[in-house]
Amino acid sequence: MVDTADGTEPSSFRDPSGSVFYKDGRVFRALDERGAADWKRLASTRFFADMVADGRLIGTRDAPLEVAGGLPVGAGELTAVVEHDRIPFISYPYEWTFGMLRSAAILQLEVLLAALDEGMTTKDGYAYNIQFRGDAPVFIDIGSFEAADAGGPWVGYRQFCQTMLYPLMVESYLGIPFQRILRGHLEGIDSSDMRRLVGGSRMLRKGVLRHVVIHDLLASKVETSSQDTRKELASEGAGTDIARATASKLLDLVRSLTSPRAESVWAEYRTTCSYSDEDTEAKTRFVASVVADVKPSLLFDLGCNDGSFSRLGAQDAEQVVSVDFDALAVDNFFRDLRQSPGPGNILPLVLDLTDPSPARGWRGRERTAFFDRGRPDLVLALAVVHHLSIGANIPLAEVVDFLASTGEQLLVEFVEPHDPMAKILLSNKPAGTHDDYRTDIFEKVLHERCEVVASESLPGESRRLYHAVPRS
C-alpha cells in the first residue's frame, strides 16, 4: 500500500460540503451538515449497497467524528465523518488507455442512472471521480451524490463531455491519442475547441452534432446565470426524466466508441522480437525467483509491453503497476486482463519514462507526480535500457541512475550491443553516438550505484539480467 502523510488531500478542496483527509494511512471524508444529509440519504439507497458490493462504488462507512480532530471542512460545521476504502495506487485519466477511459465513462453514467432511479443525482461528471483498482474502474467521489429533488438536466454534463466524452471521440473519430491532450489541460477539451476539431469533417459521426456542435452553440450563445437556467429548466421539465434520457443516450454513444489506431511497433513486439524460447524460459525463471524472494508490496513493471512479466510478478506481489509509453500496447494488455483476469492486482498505465506525469493542478499538488505516488519495493526494467539509452539518447549512466532511484530493489535487463534488437536501434544512429553503450560500462555504472545481488546471462549470450539493490 502507498503511504500517505496525515492531513487533508490536496485535490479535495472545491466542494464546500466535504473534504477528504488521511490519518494513520486511512482515508476519511469530513462532511458538513449538507454533506452529512446527502450521505445519510445515499447510504439508505439500494443502489449504494449493490454497487459497493460489486466493487463499482468505493466502500464507505460511518466513522467517529473525533478522527477529523480540528481539520477545516469547507464553509460549514463538521457534522459527520466517513471512511473510504483505499485505492492501492492512484492514477489519472491522462494515464489511462482508451479502453480504460471508456470503461470509466460507462461507469460514471451507470452510477448516475442508478442514482436517478432512486431520487439522487451526481453534482459533477468529472473524469477524476473514477479510480482504478487493477483493471476495474471504481467511482470514488461519494461527496458527489445529492438529492435530485429539483429535477432538471444533469449538471455534470459539461464536465463529462470535456473530460470523458470528447477525449474518447478525439481518439475514436480522429485517431489522435487523447492522453497528451488531457495531460495538457486538466479541465479537458472544451466545446469550442472540440467543435473546431470535429465540427466540419466529422459532423455526421455519432454524437457530434448533438454533444459537440449544438452543445457549443448553446454554450457560447447563452449567458444567463446557470442557477436561473437550472430553475427554469427544472420547472419546465419532468423531474429526473430529462437527466435519465441524456445519460442513457450518452451511455449508448460511449459504448459504441472504439479506437481505430492500428497496430503499433510494440503491439507486434511479442511476435517479432528476437527472444528464443530458451531465453524466454531462463528470463521467466530469473524474474519469478527474484519476485518470489522479494515479495514486493508494490511492484513496478517499467516498459511492460504485453504485460507477460507483470502477470508473472502479480503472483507474488501485492500490487503491480505496469507502464509503457505505447498506449496501444497497454490497451491491448488492459483488454487481455479483462478477458483473462489475473489475480486482479495489476494496474496498466500509459507512461513515458523520459517524461513521466508531473505534479499538476492547484499549487502543483492537486494531481501527484507518478513517481511520488508510492515507492515500489521492486522495479522490473526488462528490455528498457536500450530504448532509453539508444532510442531516447539518454547517457547510459543517467539511465542506470534513474532506474536505481525508482525503487528499493531493481531487476534490470541489459541488451548487449551485438543483440539483433540493439543492433537495429544502433543502425539508425551515426557511428560514435553511443560509444558508452557497452556491457562493461553498464556493469561498472550499475556496480557503482547498486549492490548486485545476482546476475545471469541468458542462453543466447546477448542479454543479461541483474538483481540489484541501490545504495542509498
Add this chain to the structure above:
Amino acid sequence: MGVVAYLDPGSGSLIAATAAAGLAGVGVAAKAMWSKQASRFRKADPEDAVEENGEAAEADEHVRDHD
C-alpha cells in the same frame, strides 16, 4: 429546494444537456428558451436599449443608433 452545486454547469451546457435528452428534451429546452423570459437568455445587442426586467422585447421597437 436544497440543491446546491458548487460547480458552474454553464447555462448553455444545461440547455444542451436538456436538448441531448432527445425529442422530449428539445421540446423542454426550446420552451425554456423561447418562453416569456426568453429575452434574458439572448446576448444583448449593443444597439438595443436593454432592460433587466424583461421588457427588452418592447424596447427593440424603440432602437436608437448609439455611436
